Amino acid sequence: MNSPQDAAMTPALRDLATTLSADLPARAIVTDAEAIAPWLVDWRRRYQGHADLLIEPEDTAQVQSVVRAAAAHRVPLVPQGGNSSMVGGATPPADGSAAILSLRRMKRMRRLDPDAGLAVAEAGVILAELHEAALSVGRRFPLTLGARGSATVGGLVSTNAGGTQVLRFGTMRGLVAGVEAVLPDGSLHDGLSPLKKDNRGYDLNQLLIGAEGTLGIVTAAALRLVPAIAARAVAWVALASPDDALALLRRFQAASDAIESFELLPRESLAAVLAYLPDARAPVAAEAPWHVLVEVTAADAGADPAGIVERVLAATLADGLITDATIAASEAQADAFWRMREAISDAERATGPAAQHDISVPVDTMPRFMVDAAAACEARFPGTRASGFGHLGDGNVHFHVRAPKGTAPAHWYGEEVPVVSAFVHDLVVAAGGSISAEHGIGQMKIAELARLSSPARMGALHAIKQALDPNWLFNPGKLIAR
Amino acid sequence: MNSPQDAAMTPALRDLATTLSADLPARAIVTDAEAIAPWLVDWRRRYQGHADLLIEPEDTAQVQSVVRAAAAHRVPLVPQGGNSSMVGGATPPADGSAAILSLRRMKRMRRLDPDAGLAVAEAGVILAELHEAALSVGRRFPLTLGARGSATVGGLVSTNAGGTQVLRFGTMRGLVAGVEAVLPDGSLHDGLSPLKKDNRGYDLNQLLIGAEGTLGIVTAAALRLVPAIAARAVAWVALASPDDALALLRRFQAASDAIESFELLPRESLAAVLAYLPDARAPVAAEAPWHVLVEVTAADAGADPAGIVERVLAATLADGLITDATIAASEAQADAFWRMREAISDAERATGPAAQHDISVPVDTMPRFMVDAAAACEARFPGTRASGFGHLGDGNVHFHVRAPKGTAPAHWYGEEVPVVSAFVHDLVVAAGGSISAEHGIGQMKIAELARLSSPARMGALHAIKQALDPNWLFNPGKLIAR
Structure with missing residues (x-):
């Protein structure tokens, strides 16, 4: 370690570093600003924090030592793994009061x-x-x-x-x-x-x-x-609406309990991907307003996931629930389908600024929500284009509201997005949904969580936090405010 | 309701009843001792409580009224449903301080x-x-x-x-x-x-x-x-040891993800059942120290759970993992197998007093635990017979230690069982297991939970309880002591 007497450190951090030097190897106590710098900003580069001490324990006993010493010196600790939070959940506060507690060396x-x-x-x-x-x-x-x-x-x-x-x-x-x-x-x-x-x-x-x-x-x-997966079948389906997509999901679920993925995307997302990925081709010939990527697997080499997919698609084509479909003929084609799905976020970003929302509602209400919420957003914010894509089977979509053509990004993100997001979140809450389906609360949604949760919920969260962490030293400023 | 001025009531209960009479229908406030009596004792008749007030709200808003009024008058509430707790979890305290809050009328x-x-x-x-x-x-x-x-x-x-x-x-x-x-x-x-x-x-x-x-x-x-189940296959298997039973479970799990039940019982349990059920016959001809009841189901009428069971049993008979097996030839025979499994508790009770334990350990360590713990108990308490039966696939067995022949039940339950149970619980904790796999803590295990849990665990449980119920009014004397 560097000298714990580094001038920049708060006295509490200095004392903590000194105490820890008795219990931890020197390499576990990092005070070099350049070594710490990469861990001070979230990967989306929205939150810039500061910390003069990065602690990297190598086993659980060392973590206990760090926590006890930090409690004694009243130093807040920001736990960090890969620092890939989407909501600023692993970034230290900007005032430099906290130490980063990295778990990256615990790799056994x-x-x-x-x-x-x-x-x-x-x-x-x-x-x-x-x-x-x-x-x-x-x-x-x-x-x-x-x-x-x-x-x-x-x-x-x-x-x-x-x-x-x-x-x-x-x-x-x-x-x-x-x-x-x-x-x-x-x-x-x-x-x-x-x-x-x-x-x-x-x-x-x-x-x-x-x-x-x-x-x-x-x-x-x-x-x-x-x-492990012994066999899989991946299909791309064109259909008319999110309602039809949900009906298709129910057909698949009735036919098999091995549906691994059921991803829904609108025409606009597909168009963005086709423009973004140089080698991508539309999987189905038909023009269609909505598309589904479905994957069915089997652990048993004797099972026939492709047969299940074929039967469901043949039946739903016959009765008009879907308009077109293709089953990937090879693993390479299956991977190509998945690459298109995985490129949506980057592809849409390339089309201009947007307000993004990681939301969920009950699965059976998601089709209606996607249609109604998009219409409500476009009416409320003229010139915007709204749509959702993602995990229909989980009731979780990424709902994007794209800025009107020509909007300056700084104005959009600084002025418009907070208003747009509050509007979307209100719609989500009215639908019995969650304003954070999978990304968590972190710093980004801490105010919205407090605004939109019942007093019962916020009271319970606060009471539990206060009870288990009475000095509020663990990951301060995330999830719930003191 | 009867008059809330009933002489037996504490002043706080009287005040609560009076307050509630403004918000709840009269039939929801029960003070008649005869009507209350059946709900004062647990169904095993081990815990006798007392309450002069039984409240039966009919919707959630009424429950909120009850909870608010009870908080105002500092009356503890004992929530009760079917009163079928195995650990005295729904029985009021004996001092008559609490009211029973029955949810039985909320049946929508x-x-x-x-x-x-x-x-x-x-x-x-x-x-x-x-x-x-x-x-x-x-x-x-x-x-x-x-x-x-x-x-x-x-x-x-x-x-x-x-x-x-x-x-x-x-x-x-x-x-x-x-x-x-x-x-x-x-x-x-x-x-x-x-x-x-x-x-x-x-x-x-x-x-x-x-x-x-x-x-x-x-x-x-x-x-x-x-x-819903479209088809099922139920088989009875004879084998040499719990180790072999676990190996058989793994074979089944590799062949299908629709294994619904995998119940293990020792020869003694089967003998007790055969003696207890007048029409029961041994499902397999072979004498064997251990037996398994396995059920595989299918939701699809076209699936073939019997084929899966046949293939696994044929292969395991061929390589000597099991010694005998039979697949129920009809639903009636399948039901007969299940009746034998379900009669074990009653059948063993008929053979004499026992100390019973609802315990779990990690699934893969259960075979060794069953053998070692039985041997340790019989060595420590001469004349006893110990064995476990139950849900091997869940790592959860009911581990019974039967009293030596001729032991007076009063002496056994009063003097011996606490010592035997503490010994068994120590073995469970040493194996990384739980002293309550499915029955909970209630009143019965509250002291053992405190004795055998880490300070970290007890501290967290206590802090959470204190934080959410600062007056300790919800189900007092259950799970954790103030």
């Missing part, structure tokens, strides 16, 4: 058991590494997302991460069999034992999942592995 | 939607009624248990109930899509909207599931429905 795979279908991974294991480890023993960790090359197990657990493969096996909440975490008093919650039935009072594991590091520092998790 | 099925796979049931709906309602629309609510004719939705949610059909779809925690509950300050937590993705901070629904009514009064729940 403590257990990998294909028979039990379990992995116990430390917080710093990266999602792509977990995928590889599971495949190496013939299993699969089914959750995936764009940031899989940087997102860590600790962050995935703490944000209850989702993604494009949630339909069948659920979000992290459904895949976590156990949690190890250091609580704000430095005590260790050892909830790693993967018990399928355990009724010993309040479920602390569930409370820590999605708590965004405000109640505990997740140091390891027991994770469920599922059978 | 607010929604029943086969397409969305959802039911929204009020707290007083009985499990058997829920089963029938789901079947009436071609769906199934998969969780079931012995008390299905009396257990209510509110109690099932509040205790995170389990049962014999947990292997595939999980406990209540996996089947609850939303919770409505009245919090201790009288505010309403409306978490009914069935969102598949929702990351708005701490998951209050998950916190309320399994909280045994100590944090909130569950008034309704959104529940997942699954496809």
